[in-house]
Amino acid sequence: xxxxxxxxxxxxxxxxxxxxxxxxxxxxxxxxxxxxxxxxxxxxxxxxxxxxxxxxxxxxxxxxxxxxxxxxxxxxxxxxxxxxxxxxxxxxxxxxxxxxxxxxxxxxxxxxxxxxxxxxxxxxxxxxxxxxxxxxxxxxxxxxxxxxxxxxxxxxxxxxxxxxxxxxxxxxxxxxxxxxxxxxxxxxxxxxxxxxxxxxxxxxxxxxxxxxxxxxxxxxxxxxxxxxxxxxxxxxxxxxxxxxxxxxxxxxxxxxxxxxxxxxxxxxxxxxxxxxxxxxxxxxxxxxxxxxxxxxxxxxxxxxxxxxxxxxxxxxxxxxxxxxxxxxxxxxxxxxxxxxxxxxxxxxxxxxxxxxxxxxxxxxxxxxxxxxxxxxxxxxxxxxxxxxxxxxxxxxxxxxxxxxxxxxxxxxxxxxxxxxxxxxxxxxxxxxxxxxxxxxxxxxxxxxxxxxxxxxxxxxxxxxxxxxxxx
Amino acid sequence: xxxxxxxxxxxxxxxxxxxxxxxxxxxxxxxxxxxxxxxxxxxxxxxxxxxxxxxxxxxxxxxxxxxxxxxxxxxxxxxxxxxxxxxxxxxxxxxxxxxxxxxxxxxxxxxxxxxxxxxxxxxxxxxxxxxxxxxxxxxxxxxxxxxxxxxxxxxxxxxxxxxxxxxxxxxxxxxxxxxxxxxxxxxxxxxxxxxxxxxxxxxxxxxxxxxxxxxxxxxxxxxxxxxxxxxxxxxxxxxxxxxxxxxxxxxxxxxxxxxxxxxxxxxxxxxxxxxxxxxxxxxxxxxxxxxxxxxxxxxxxxxxxxxxxxxxxxxxxxxxxxxxxxxxxxxxxxxxxxxxxxxxxxxxxxxxxxxxxxxxxxxxxxxxxxxxxxxxxxxxxxxxxxxxxxxxxxxxxxxxxxxxxxxxxxxxxxxxxxxxxxxxxxxxxxxxxxxxxxxxxxxxxxxxxxxxxxxxxxxxxxxxxxxxxxx
Numbered sequence: 040x041x042x043x044x045x046x047x048x049x050x051x052x053x054x055x056x057x058x059x060x061x062x063x064x065x066x067x068x069x070x071x072x073x074x075x076x077x078x079x080x081x082x083x084x085x086x087x088x089x090x091x092x093x094x095x096x097x098x099x100x101x102x103x104x105x106x107x108x109x110x111x112x113x114x115x116x117x118x119x120x121x122x123x124x125x126x127x128x129x130x131x132x133x134x135x136x137x138x139x140x141x142x143x144x145x146x147x148x149x150x151x152x153x154x155x156x157x158x159x160x161x162x163x164x165x166x167x168x169x170x171x172x173x174x175x176x177x178x179x180x181x182x183x184x185x186x187x188x189x190x191x192x193x194x195x196x197x198x199x200x201x202x203x204x205x206x207x208x209x210x211x212x213x214x215x216x217x218x219x220x221x222x223x224x225x226x227x228x229x230x231x232x233x234x235x236x237x238x239x240x241x242x243x244x245x246x247x248x249x250x251x252x253x254x255x256x257x258x259x260x261x262x263x264x265x266x267x268x269x270x271x272x273x274x275x276x277x278x279x280x281x282x283x284x285x286x287x288x289x290x291x292x293x294x295x296x297x298x299x300x301x302x303x304x305x306x307x308x309x310x311x312x313x314x315x316x317x318x319x320x321x322x323x324x325x326x327x328x329x330x331x332x333x334x335x336x337x338x339x340x341x342x343x344x345x346x347x348x349x350x351x352x353x354x355x356x357x358x359x360x361x362x363x364x365x366x367x368x369x370x371x372x373x374x375x376x377x378x379x380x381x382x383x384x385x386x387x388x389x390x391x392x393x394x395x396x397x398x399x400x401x402x403x404x405x406x407x408x409x410x411x412x413x414x415x416x417x418x419x420x421x422x423x424x425x426x427x428x429x430x431x432x433x434x435x436x437x438x439x440x441x442x443x444x445x446x447x448x449x450x451x452x453x454x455x456x457x458x459x460x461x462x463x464x465x466x467x468x469x470x471x472x473x474x475x476x477x478x479x480x481x482x483x484x485x486x487x488x489x490x491x492x493x494x495x496x497x498x499x500x501x502x503x504x505x506x507x508x509x510x
Numbered sequence: 511x512x513x514x515x516x517x518x519x520x521x522x523x524x525x526x527x528x529x530x531x532x533x534x535x536x537x538x539x540x541x542x543x544x545x546x547x548x549x550x551x552x553x554x555x556x557x558x559x560x561x562x563x564x565x566x567x568x569x570x571x572x573x574x575x576x577x578x579x580x581x582x583x584x585x586x587x588x589x590x591x592x593x594x595x596x597x598x599x600x601x602x603x604x605x606x607x608x609x610x611x612x613x614x615x616x617x618x619x620x621x622x623x624x625x626x627x628x629x630x631x632x633x634x635x636x637x638x639x640x641x642x643x644x645x646x647x648x649x650x651x652x653x654x655x656x657x658x659x660x661x662x663x664x665x666x667x668x669x670x671x672x673x674x675x676x677x678x679x680x681x682x683x684x685x686x687x688x689x690x691x692x693x694x695x696x697x698x699x700x701x702x703x704x705x706x707x708x709x710x711x712x713x714x715x716x717x718x719x720x721x722x723x724x725x726x727x728x729x730x731x732x733x734x735x736x737x738x739x740x741x742x743x744x745x746x747x748x749x750x751x752x753x754x755x756x757x758x759x760x761x762x763x764x765x766x767x768x769x770x771x772x773x774x775x776x777x778x779x780x781x782x783x784x785x786x787x788x789x790x791x792x793x794x795x796x797x798x799x800x801x802x803x804x805x806x807x808x809x810x811x812x813x814x815x816x817x818x819x820x821x822x823x824x825x826x827x828x829x830x831x832x833x834x835x836x837x838x839x840x841x842x843x844x845x846x847x848x849x850x851x852x853x854x855x856x857x858x859x860x861x862x863x864x865x866x867x868x869x870x871x872x873x874x875x876x877x878x879x880x881x882x883x884x885x886x887x888x889x890x891x892x893x894x895x896x897x898x899x900x901x902x903x904x905x906x907x908x909x910x911x912x913x914x915x916x917x918x919x920x921x922x923x924x925x926x927x928x929x930x931x932x933x934x935x936x937x938x939x940x941x942x943x944x945x946x947x948x949x950x951x952x953x954x955x956x957x958x959x960x961x962x963x964x965x966x967x968x969x970x971x972x973x974x975x976x977x978x979x980x981x
Contacts, residue, residue, distance in 0.1 A: 149755050149867035150896075172759055194704050205702060207711075208679070223956040228865035230895040231676060231937035233665050233715050235953060235979055236961045240678075240711045244704045261762040284620050288643055291732040291803025332762025336807045394699035396620035424701040425621075466702035482706060485694040489968065490707045496963025508706055 042130055042505075043110045045088045053091060053133075056101045061092040061139070073134045076121040077181075079386045082443065083124035083472050087114070087134040094139045096216055096253035102135060103251070104220035106502050114504050115247040117157065117189030120181045122388060123471030125193060125246045129506030135251065137188050143167055144254065151259045152211060152228050157188025157252045164257070173259040176203035179467070180373065188252050194244030196467030201423030202295045202330075203260070205467065207243045212256030215242060218249070218498035228256060241493070246469050247504045249497045263330035266295065267341045268359040270368045271348040272321040276301050276418075277399035279323040282351035283422060284396065286327075290343045297423030298326040298372050301402055304417040304430075308371045311378030316371070320354055325422065326372055375419050376430065382415075385433035385442040389453060393462030395425035401460055405429060408452050412445065426466030429453065447476075454480040470508045478509055513601055513976075514581045516559045524562060524604075527572045532563040532610070544605045547592040548652075550857045553914065554595035554943050558585070558605040565610045567687055567724035573606060574722070575691035577973050585975050586718040588628065588660030591652045593859055594942030596664060596717045600977030606722065608659050614638055615725065622730045623682060623699050628659025628723045635728070644730040647674035650938075651844065659723050665715030667938030672894030673766045673801075674731070676938065678714045683727030686713060689720070689969035699727060712964070717940050718975045720968045734801035737766065738812045739830040741839045742819040743792040747772050747889075748870035750794040753822035754893060755867065757798075761814045768894030769797040769843050772873055775888040775901075779842045782849030787842070791825055796893065797843055846890050847901065853886075856904035856913040860924060864933030866896035872931055876900060879923050883916065897937030900924065918947075925951040941979045949980055 045053075045064070054062050063069045067086070075084045093099050106113045112132035119126050128134050141158035148171060155164060162182045164175045178199040179185055185195070191213070196205045212226035225239040226232055232239075242250055273279040279299060286292055300308070302322050309316055327344055331337045345356045359365040379386060393401055402418050409416045413434055420428040431449055433442050454464060454477050463481045464474050478487065487509050494501070516524075516535070525533050534540045538557070546555045559582075564570050577584045583603035590597050599605050612629035619642060626635060633653045635646045649670040650656055656666070662684070667676045683697035696710040697703055703710075713721055744750035750770060757763055771779070773793050780787055798815055802808045816827045830836040850857060864872055873889050880887045884905055891899040902920055904913050925935060925948050934952045935945050949958065958980050965972070965980075 147865070147867075148759070150865045151755060151758065152865070172762075194708070196702050196704075200702065204679070207708075208675070217956065217960075221956045223954060223960065225957070227934065228932050229863050229934060229937075230866065231667050231671060231863050231892070231897045232934055233667075233936050233938055233940050234934045235941060235949065235957065236720075236964055237665070237678075237711055237715050238957070238960055238964075240708055244708050249707075261759055261764070264762060284622060287622065288619070288732055291643075291735060293732070333807065333810065336804065336810075339804065339807075392700050392702050394618070394621045394623070395701065396618075421702070426702045461699050463698065463700060463703055463705040465704050466700075467704055469704050470706060478706065483694060485688065485692045486696070486706065486709070489688075489694065489709055492967025493707055493709075493964060496967050497960065 041110065042112050042132065045111055045132065049105065049109060049111070050089060052105060053089065053102065057091050057093045057098050063090040073116065074127065076119045076124060076126045078122055078124050078473055079388060083127055085127050085129050086131065087128040088131050090134045090136055092136045092139050096214060096222060099135065099216045099251050099253060100220045100222060102133065103216055103218060106133060107219055107500050110500060112505050113502055115192070115251050117186030118184050120185045121189060121193060121469065121471065123469040123473040125469050125471040125507060127472060129472050137186065140253065146171065147228065150228050152256055153259055154254060154256050155187055157186060157255060159187050161185050161187050161190055168259065169262065172262050174262040175209060175257055176260050177206045177209055187255055191243055191252055191255055192245065192247045193469045196421065196424065196426060198296045198298060198421065200421060201297050202293045207240055209258045210239065210243050210255065211258050213239060213242055213252050214254035215250040215252055218503040226256065246471060246507050248494060248507055261332065264332050265334045265337050266328055266330040267337055268365045268368055269327045269341055269345060270357040270359065271325040271327060271353040272355040273324065273353050274322045276323040276402045278352040279325050280396070280399045280422060282325065282348050282353065285351060286344050286347045290347055292329070292340050292343060294327050294344065294423065295330045296326065296328040298420070299398065299422030300324045300372060300375065300419040301417060303415060304375045304419040305371065307378040307417055308374045311381065312370065312374055314371060326368060372419065375417060379417060379430050379432050383432050383435045385437060385439065387431040387446060389429040389431065390426065390465045390468040391429060391453065391457045391462055392424070392426045392466030393457060393460050395423065397460040397462065398422055398425060398427060401427065401456065404456055408449065408456070412449050414449065424466065450477060451480065472506055475508060512581065513583050513603060516582055516603065520576065520580060520582070521560060523576060524560065524573065528562050528564045528569050534561040544587065545598065547590045547595060547597045549593050549595050549944055550859060554598055556598050556600050557602065558599040559602050561605045561607055563607045563610050567685060567693060570606065570687045570722050570724060571691045571693060573604065574687055574689060577604060578690055578971050581971060583976050584973055586663070586722050588657030589655050591656045592660060592664060592940065592942065594940040594944040596940050596942040596978060598943060600943050608657065611724065617642065618699065621699050623727055624730055625725060625727050626658055628657060628726060630658050632656050632658050632661055639730065640733065643733050645733040646680060646728055647731050648677045648680055658726055662714055662723055662726055663716065663718045664940045667892065667895065667897060669767045669769060669892065671892060672768050673764045678711055680729045681710065681714050681726065682729050684710060684713055684723050685725035686721040686723055689974040697727065717942060717978050719965060719978055732803065735803050736805045736808050737799055737801040738808055739836045739839055740798045740812055740816060741828040741830065742796040742798060742824040743826040744795065744824050745793045747794040747873045749823040750796050751867070751870045751893060753796065753819050753824065756822060757815050757818045761818055763800070763811050763814060765798050765815065765894065766801045767797065767799040769891070770869065770893030771795045771843060771846065771890040772888060774886060775846045775890040776842065778849040778888055779846045782852065783841060783845055785842060797839060843890065846888060850888060850901050850903050854903050854906045856908060856910065858902040858917060860900040860902065861897065861936045861939040862900060862924065862928045862933055863895070863897045863937030864928060864931045866894065868931040868933065869893055869896060869898060872898065872927065875927055879920065879927070883920050885920065895937065921948060922951065943977055946979060946981070
């Protein structure tokens with residue numbers, strides 16, 4: 040597409056729309072933080088020409104009309120905590136930052152719904168809801184920093200999806216500014232709705248390429264009154280994963296979380312944290328949480344889960360039924376990325392998803408890829424969902440150039456293996472610019488054709504977040 | 511669109527594709543059953559020119575290529591149990607019946623997923639799964655006759671959606687023949703997937719206008735080991751509905767079902783069934799079910815629910831903890847449509863959805879509409895979801911002509927009221943041809959424009975199920 044650059048005249052017009060102090064322009068130092076998200080590496084960076092901080096849907100609508108008229112690309116941005124380059128202005132132009140649209144607009148207790156703006160930090164929703172005995176069940180690992188708008192745009196998953204599902208299950212309504220500046224309401228305070236195509240759910244996970252959310256209506260759940268975490272140590276990944284369907288089918292229990300960590304992941308995190316768990320016995324760990332409204336029931340469930348794990352070969356089962364011990368074991372899980380970040384400056388965080396029962400097989404086959412390329416691939420993630428975070432960690436002696444040469448080969452190996460096991464590229468992090476070139480390893484031309492048709496119907500000028508998902 | 515009629519030559523070609531005995535053509539008596547679905551009234555009927563019964567995706571693909579080449583419309587059909595005219599060939603042409611594609615292809619116990627063809631009767635899936643301790647949690651009221659393909663096409667809801675959600679939550683993968691005859695795989699045996707736009711969920715509920723499903727992968731749940739039903743009698747609809755959020759927020763319990771029946775609905779069904787419940791005291795009833803894997807927990811929950819209902823003004827609470835009494839109370843709920851069908855030959859079954867807390871208000875306001883037009887509007891349905899089946903029952907003395915004149919006014923009043931309370935046209939029955947003309951009372955031109963853009967991208971010749979949802 041032939042995009043145009045912003046001129047000083049256009050910037051003056053934009054300043055009139057959102058206010059002088061809500062425009063960053065002409066200062067590379069101030070613009071730089073908006074050239075990247077949390078994707079490791081410098082490859083997915085691209086500088087914006089201006090950053091705008093609108094306060095209202097009407098301002099966003101005016102910006103989009105200008106962008107279309109002048110053929111200037113617009114990239115929406117939340118907290119910038121994404122892991123696929125989704126908020127990076129790949130073609131320059133405007134970054135549209137929603138941090139000022141950060142109000143909780145309405146709690147509707149009778150209907151158990153909350154209406155928020157996109158710039159609300161996800162965790163703030165739950166802090167706000169605590170006193171009402173309600174909670175929002177989305178739970179991305181970056182909950183304390185990420186924005187709800189970004190969660191919706193990426194269809195964020197996270198640690199509680201086994202029981203509660205991902206973001207999409209809770210998005211009941213959206214107010215959207217379309218790429219041409221028109222506004223549309225999708226869904227509403229409705230728990231069921233088949234009035235026309237499900238454009239609401241098409242927006243969820245569209246990575247900011249089909250519209251900008253200006254209001255979000257979320258479904259709430261009763262706040263569980265108790266939670267218990269189990270840390271179950273196994274000798275092998277296979278033994279750990281085999282326990283999972285037994286818990287669910289034989290026990291009839293849907294745990295809140297079933298997090299998996301392989302030997303490398305556990306060892307890395309324990310070393311990093313100077314943790315004294317007997318990790319050397321553990322070939323793999325499961326971190327299993329149960330929650331509920333009834334303490335006796337939760338106790339019964341975690342005891343059953345412990346029994347299933349032991350009879351499936353768990354060598355030890357630790358119970359964390361208070362916040363301190365709970366935090367101690369979740370800390371291991373959360374610190375895996377950090378632990379490896381200090382081992383090597385060159386890393387790539389993957390987010391593949393396979394049928395859950397295929398996890399032992401893929402973990403075993405990663406070992407081949409790992410030794411073939413001379414890299415480490417610690418694996419961890421959401422075993423209950425088949426969503427595995429494979430972290431590709433280079434040999435520390437490699438140069439940047441060598442890393443960039445060899446990484447596409449490693450990724451192609453990983454994705455082809457994933458595809459061969461019935462899996463796909465991303466379970467929750469998205470495609471963005473990072474995984475775009477690998478789309479054809481897992482999806483067909485027909486599928487890309489349908490996406491292109493939808494994009495064209497919503498955004499014929501390709502103004503909104505160009506360069507993402509597909510070309 | 512300028513559609514063409516089938517010629518004998520084309521019919522010969524189609525016979526070559528699906529086999530002589532799988533084509534109905536030229537015999538109005540044999541074609542007539544495919545001119546309608548279960549929508550009451552004769553208004554939404556339209557005769558097909560031919561009915562085809564393909565067995566494979568390849569046959570469907572060949573049919574679609576012919577239809578596109580010759581500009582002949584194709585309307586997919588499952589069991590024909592729909593309630594919005596979705597399976598009616600509004601522009602004639604071909605009805606594509608999937609009744610021969612009725613195999614359960616694979617049960618994957620490890621991943622708790624099942625792969626089925628679209629012509630499998632929904633209830634057969636659960637009959638098949640019983641011995642494995644698993645179940646498919648979709649539960650339309652027509653479970654014993656409807657096909658799973660139709661459930662997916664309409665995004666069927668039903669009686670268990672409060673706890674389990676609607677069909678869409680369980681559709682993990684689809685093999686689809688696109689309107690041009692191309693095939694595409696969407697999703698897979700994956701519990702999470704953000705690899706590109708969510709075209710999978712766009713297909714769910716698209717009413718057979720965007721593609722034909724030839725394989726469906728469904729997520730399964732552990733089969734609950736026990737279920738208890740409560741029938742709670744209240745003096746008013748308001749009192750009944752007010753109990754609902756208390757159960758969920760204060761009790762922290764998500765019941766399986768929360769079915770509502772107003773006075774007219776209860777009285778009609780009890781009269782029809784010669785039932786001896788003390789319905790004359792009841793201004794409204796809630797039928798609440800709880801299920802689970804643990805009998806003690808289920809007992810605790812239903813006792814709590816009973817207490818909440820009593821403290822919210824329930825005059826009586828009956829407990830049904832065995833199949834016989836359970837069937838007795840569900841029978842009342844299921845027989846409401848039949849009960850009114852014998853009262854008047856002219857009826858219209860509506861399926862509006864509002865924020866759940868608005869149900870008492872809308873039921874009260876229906877009374878105004880009812881007296882203004884001289885009709886009955888018994889209301890019943892899925893209170894936990896805000897999905898209300900308002901059945902418009904004409905005065906038996908009215909003529910067909912008068913009924914057809916006045917019905918659009920009644921419906922417009924009902925839909926405008928629904929919209930004013932934040933609601934919309936349909937929670938689970940769909941738009942089809944029946945509600946198409948009323949779409950603009952609840953959605954914007956921009957929304958219709960987006961739907962039109964999507965349709966155009968998938969089906970530029972408007973070959974697949976034309977005349978539905980929007981023009």
